Amino acid sequence: MKGPLRRLLSALSALVAAGAALLGILLASGQAAVVVTHGVSMNPVYYQGDLVVVARGGAYGAGDIVAYHVHGGTEIALHRIIGGDATGFTIKGDNNQSTDVDHPADAQIIGRAVLHIPQGGTVLKTLTSPPMLALAAFALLGGGTTALTRRRRRRARRRTNPMSRHLENGTPASQRPFTGLLQRPLRAWTAAAGAALALSAALGAWAWPGPTETAAPAAQAVQGKSMDFSYTAPVRASAAYEGTTASSPDPVFRRVLAGNVAVAYTYHGPSGTITVSAELSTPGGWHATVPLKDTAAFTGGSYSGTVDLDLQALEAKVQAAAQATGAPSTPVSIAVVPTVHAEGSDYAPALKLALTPLQLNLADSAGLTAAQKATAAAPAPRALTLGVWSLTAALARPLSAAGLAAALLALAALALASRRHRPLDEATQIRRRWGSLLVPVHPSPTPPGKTVVDVSDFATLARLAERYGLLILHWSRSGVETYLVNDESTAYRYRSGDAEPIQSEIADTGNREITATP
Known part of the structure; x- marks a missing residue:
């Protein structure tokens, strides 16, 4: 079940990432907007803190719930059309007693409600707050460390099992957290996802805590x-x-x-x-x-x-x-x-x-x-400006949330890919290439009277075995892989693993050691 479940989760993650990317594109292009509801004017359809996505439509009519700028300013109202036409709609909140003062024309409407997420605005504001962004980054790092700890515990349990200790053809070498993410070809993708995560977190830290607009200077007010x-x-x-x-x-x-x-x-x-x-x-x-x-x-x-x-x-x-x-x-x-x-x-x-x-x-x-009446200049949207490019806080909020979600999903997918395609340890490479020559055996000392020759690489040992028509004896003990070819008077040996266990095992044999470098 693990395989199908993993594939299902990967597919769902890909769909969520694709949806977030599509929503980000629509928001950036102005074809859609995100509205977080306030007040009770649309109860029971919408409640305070709901998130509603509105998209531009070809034509609007009675019954449509639409968003528009109140009095042409920056405040957005999300109410229902009850009459009028494209030159000026009559709009009213479902829970209001009177109609809206404004009669926006077709071109003044931001869009029609197409997606409703109850309490989505509250959740989005919480998730994209600076403390939650920091917590998400910490959880991502902690998750990798926890997975590594579980793998080490499984390897330790296998070592304590007599059957697995005697018959196992090799134990994978321990790897540091996220080692696979830093290997080619995942390195560039990991760097890009990490940069997107950092950029989205920084954008969210700027956009969410402050207001979406700044008050106009008092000097710009128009006296009544x-x-x-x-x-x-x-x-x-x-x-x-x-x-x-x-x-x-x-x-x-x-x-x-x-x-x-x-x-x-x-x-x-x-x-x-x-x-x-x-x-x-x-x-x-x-x-x-x-x-x-x-x-x-x-x-x-x-x-x-x-x-x-x-x-x-x-x-x-x-x-x-x-x-x-x-x-x-x-x-x-x-x-x-x-x-x-x-x-x-x-x-x-x-x-x-x-x-x-x-x-x-x-x-x-x-x-x-x-x-x-006395009027004041419309509050200016709070924005990041770089040359001719400008990004308002109102647009930066959903973009930072979508970018953060997409970056986290991308890192999760890369981590999964790195586990599947991580570099093979030496024992696994030997088993895949020369598996037909290997014979798993119990750990045993070299027979007395035989000279032990340690070769510098396994390829040399494999050539010796093929030359004499012999098989290679293999066992694993204490993290050390031992490969042995027994000739009539000489035992050719190759070892890989930790240096200290190798030394202790050499001391156990009591035989003369000769190191050979072909």
Whole structure:
């Protein structure tokens, strides 16, 4: 069962490595992304800490769970499409009461959910933390040492077994941990896998502990701006008003109007300059701009001012244009636009009014207040930059995890290959090449009266055996391999193994030793 099980594990390891490599390629190319869920907006489909892989699709529709950048920033939402089309989808979290504020278009969607791993984000963050990376490297080294210890114990048990001690044709020499990984042709592959492991560990140590983005400098923040409008007009005493002044947001009836309409505006925001104008337009397409107030500079973060609208003069300008063009002259759209130039940009809200022969009224009931919310520059992604090449922390996290897994699997596969193809010890080489000449026997001393000649290599002993037509006696004791060819008066011997056991066995024979070098 060991053989099939080992092959099955090797196949599974290869599949996992291939999947990790494919995922890494997709992530690097932008065709896929990894999202770790937060909050409860998608319960019970997803829970906090789940890992979801999203991939770009050809078209999205109702029912798809998609990821997109909230407000175009770096925060990612993973919610379900419930309506809309490619120009703008309506999206909602399954556990939310209301729909999302954003309506991302097809091009703004990162991808559709294709793979869900419950609590995968929590596990991934734990596995790629610096302590776990160090522990994985330590376990890899410790595993090799443990396997070596087990092999040594098995060899020790075989030596204590009388049958294996007498009949065994050789005991493999002890090898140091990972010796096979440093032999050709595995050396280059081992170096590459080790470098990938170190690079992935270093990348993970940088990417996971810190945030995925850095806060934008305070200087890049855009201060909030707002403009409040109001208007008043003197009117004659009549049943139209309770007094002699018409005020916003009430309409101004022209039959009782006793003067110009005063438009007041109050600005709050960065200091700068302000210019006020009126933009006139009619349904026929005619339009014109009438200056109301020259440019004025201000400081202090606020500015208030007032301009007068002479309705008769404005209407006369419109009538002259209508006579020249033949286009309709009513109703007239009047937009009072204070343009503020501050911090290098223009802020130009408008008070929109509609003028007819009977009255002047607000074209938009909500138009008395305009505001531009304070915004800050989007946080910059934390990234490693080398020349024109840049890698963000958000992308480095899954890449480091995939690289670490692939490197560990590659080292495991190389270790297995090195065990299968490790260099053969001398006893095994002798047994494979000259096995037909060997005769396993019990250890025994050389018969008295025979001269013992120690040859320097086994090939010489094999040639002597073939020359005299003799077999080679072989036994193993205390880690020493002894090979003996008995001639009529001479015993030719070759030994391999540890030096100390060899000396002790020579002392046991009590015979004269001669060393021969052919």
